[in-house]
Amino acid sequence: DAKTTQPPSMDCAEGRAANLPCNHSTISGNEYVYWYRQIHSQGPQYIIHGLKNNETNEMASLIITEDRKSSTLILPHATLRDTAVYYCIVRVPWTGTASKLTFGTGTRLQVTL
Amino acid sequence: GAVVSQHPSRVICKSGTSVKIECRSLDFQATTMFWYRQFPKQSLMLMATSNEGSKATYEQGVEKDKFLINHASLTLSTLTVTSAHPEDSSFYICSANLDRGNTEAFFGQGTRLTVV
Numbered sequence: 317d318a319k320t321t322q323p324p325s326m327d328c329a330e331g332r333a334a335n336l337p338c339n340h341s342t343i344s345g346n347e348y349v350y351w352y353r354q355i356h357s358q359g360p361q362y363i364i365h366g367l368k369n370n371e372t373n374e375m376a377s378l379i380i381t382e383d384r385k386s387s388t389l390i391l392p393h394a395t396l397r398d399t400a401v402y403y404c405i406v407r408v409p410w411t412g413t414a415s416k417l418t419f420g421t422g423t424r425l426q427v428t429l
Numbered sequence: 430g431a432v433v434s435q436h437p438s439r440v441i442c443k444s445g446t447s448v449k450i451e452c453r454s455l456d457f458q459a460t461t462m463f464w465y466r467q468f469p470k471q472s473l474m475l476m477a478t479s480n481e482g483s484k485a486t487y488e489q490g491v492e493k494d495k496f497l498i499n500h501a502s503l504t505l506s507t508l509t510v511t512s513a514h515p516e517d518s519s520f521y522i523c524s525a526n527l528d529r530g531n532t533e534a535f536f537g538q539g540t541r542l543t544v545v
Contacts, residue, residue, distance in 0.1 A: 350533070352534075357539065357541070359435075359524070360524075360534075360536045362535070410532070416478060417534060418475070419473040419474075421472055
């Protein structure tokens, strides 16, 4: 799995968009970008994933650069409940081992009033 | 989405005793489940892969005789921490995924183990 680099922490005001960057310059052609988050003392939660096109679901949007070397997770209207550690992971999406993940240090997002 | 449930969510045990943690896939079958460990202020570290009907596969540095894994059915994997010591105190998390279809992982809520 390709290695990722994320800022250790970010702050965001409630109601504002939170833009979380991730660098994955060594990503290979068949690797997808996955985002998970972990709220304090809970198990991680899947957010979104994509290959090269931008993706959007009810939780977030994922913007992947054309060269695929970086991406940004966007929470359009952050709330206090979005305070969590966000993990960017790149991997080949084999269904049998989808849960075998290598977690980096992630970005600790603090949403404030 | 699919639901993975862990039990107990929190346990305190004495040094030298054993503790069993259960991980269940509630609405799907999982031939493979994964166990992670997370120390305070650190990231999740994969401990082992639990395979239904066969032996678990352990990551380098994880003692298989200390962390016993049993995956006797398609919906249940158990992790037993044997002869627990204070340094085993940690947050243990299991995960599973659909055998086909979606490729995202589903995680249990975690078990906070404290060994005193």
